[in-house]
């Protein structure tokens with residue numbers, strides 16, 4: 507079993523300067539990685555005809571297996587190093603790329619999409635498959651989280667998202683690929699410029715993405731009708747959100763497809 511590790515002061519400083527962290531000790535090792543991948547197969551088996559793994563958004567509301575990943579103390583210890591003592595889990599999704607897929611995630615800043623207060627939300631990107639440059643690892647442009655939010659434009663047709671940054675508004679040569687074996691996580695700030703290229707490999711690239719916010723952050727229910735806050739550490743001094751109920755069933759899905767919800771989010 508992987509040991510619980512806290513971030514060192516150097517790692518905290520690196521995140522503050524660069525807006526991301528990678529190369530952390532694995533969260534899941536050995537047997538646990540096999541269980542993680544088996545869990546993924548079980549959750550994907552719940553998809554309706556015509557749905558894709560990337561339609562699995564916020565199923566932590568219904569699946570205890572996913573909720574438990576989000577509440578894993580080994581992950582929370584690392585997140586606490588960035589967000590401090592009081593934070594909640596806000597949203598989750600799988601971001602996947604099938605073998606030989608042209609789909610890309612265009613360069614963007616999450617807080618442009620979310621309209622949440624900048625640099626108070628951390629994304630944990632958990633590698634469910636091995637993640638390599640060939641299968642489309644996420645890339646970040648270090649330090650751009652401190653440059654403010656930049657205007658985005660409508661994205662091209664091979665894009666997984668609706669908006670992208672203009673090329674030329676940053677230097678793509680500065681990009682760092684967050685390569686990781688399955689069971690490891692990276693973390694990134696919601697204002698960092700990031701994206702990912704196509705999957706030119708023969709295997710799937712599978713990431714489970716968890717967003718954690720400081721308690722003061724407001725996710726507007728107008729845009730996020732399925733939003734529930736799950737306090738993960740400390741106290742909620744703000745009480746701006748309704749606390750979610752922890753699901754009971756290990757593998758269960760929302761009745762309604764998430765497709766509609768994803769569209770709503772993309773048009774915010």
Ligand SMILES: O=C(O)CCC(=O)C(=O)O
Nearest residue numbers: 601611644701702713715
């Ligand atoms: O998985 C990717 O390639 C991009 C992920 C992303 O945009 C995010 O987690 O905010």
